[in-house]
Amino acid sequence: MAEVLSESQIKSFQETGYLVLDSHLPSEVISSIHEEISRFEDEAKRLNESNDRLELEEGHTAEQPRIRRIRLPHKISDMMRNLMFTDHILAPARDLIGPNLRLHTSKLNMKSAENGAAIEWHQDYAFYPHTNDDILAIGVIIDDMKSENGPLMVYPGSHKGPVYDHHVDGVFAGAFSPTDVGLNPADAVELTGPAGSISIHHGRMVHGSAQNTSKRSRRILFYEMMAADAFPIMGSLTNWAGIEDYDTRMLCGETTLTPRLKDIPIRIPQPQPDTPISIYEIQKGLKKRNFAMPS
Numbered sequence: 037m038a039e040v041l042s043e044s045q046i047k048s049f050q051e052t053g054y055l056v057l058d059s060h061l062p063s064e065v066i067s068s069i070h071e072e073i074s075r076f077e078d079e080a081k082r083l084n085e086s087n088d089r090l091e092l093e094e095g096h097t098a099e100q101p102r103i104r105r106i107r108l109p110h111k112i113s114d115m116m117r118n119l120m121f122t123d124h125i126l127a128p129a130r131d132l133i134g135p136n137l138r139l140h141t142s143k144l145n146m147k148s149a150e151n152g153a154a155i156e157w158h159q160d161y162a163f164y165p166h167t168n169d170d171i172l173a174i175g176v177i178i179d180d181m182k183s184e185n186g187p188l189m190v191y192p193g194s195h196k197g198p199v200y201d202h203h204v205d206g207v208f209a210g211a212f213s214p215t216d217v218g219l220n221p222a223d224a225v226e227l228t229g230p231a232g233s234i235s236i237h238h239g240r241m242v243h244g245s246a247q248n249t250s251k252r253s254r255r256i257l258f259y260e261m262m263a264a265d266a267f268p269i270m271g272s273l274t275n276w277a278g279i280e281d282y283d284t285r286m287l288c289g290e291t292t293l294t295p296r297l298k299d300i301p302i303r304i305p306q307p308q309p310d311t312p313i314s315i316y317e318i319q320k321g322l323k324k325r326n327f328a329m330p331s
């Protein structure tokens with residue numbers, strides 16, 4: 037018996053690999069996220085370079101702080117940690133991949149007005165292959181997400197296809213060009229919705245987003261999670277400091293020591309480039325960009 041999703045929403049997710057739940061969160065939650073972001077923007081005014089909390093956008097200055105990403109918000113904001121454990125986030129995930137869930141990571145992508153960076157096409161599963169693909173990214177849409185401000189885009193159904201080659205010159209580059217692998221750009225779909233909506237995409241879904249050239253920011257808070265019986269394959273970009281540490285990431289339900297194996301394609305994201313672990317930096321290895329770079 038599903039908790040919040042209808043049978044047709046579950047079926048649609050299984051077929052297409054994504055869902056948008058319009059106006060899913062109370063407006064107070066979004067207001068609280070805004071307050072948290074303001075706090076991090078104040079912190080950014082004192083920074084000249086990125087650190088393990090805040091990744092700065094090119095062009096950042098103390099006068100005009102520009103944050104590209106708030107890293108691991110569940111670790112540095114009680115508010116965003118508490119939200120992660122609510123049914124707003126976990127109930128739809130349980131409806132899609134079962135009762136036992138473990139966090140993979142969290143991030144808040146800021147995509148600022150007028151220059152916010154693109155994210156090239158990729159599959160999350162190419163970064164962190166696991167023994168099965170019951171893996172989701174849940175995006176809390178903080179600003180109205182529309183065509184003009186660089187919405188998340190997906191290739192519906194691509195979660196059932198190959199895991200594409202995300203390497204350039206033999207080094208993991210975390211991206212690829214859809215046209216090189218026979219995907220038709222006309223098939224890509226923009227995920228749009230008012231602030232307070234949530235997007236859900238499958239771990240194998242091909243997705244990306246263009247630079248934001250509009251006058252409005254497009255901020256989205258991702259919680260990426262998987263079934264507790266999905267274990268990282270060696271070489272996966274998963275922080276693993278032993279099972280005790282891994283189990284601190286349980287979001288709900290029971291942990292296990294018996295991984296579930298699924299017969300699915302796997303590629304190992306190794307060797308890694310000699311850059312900090314950030315998708316924005318890793319993707320700089322891509323020679324043929326699909327989206328414009330910030331000027």
Ligand SMILES: O=C(O)CCC(=O)C(=O)O
Binds near residue numbers: 187188244
């Ligand atoms: O923020 C976006 O539009 C896409 C985010 C994404 O795919 C990522 O951070 O891995």
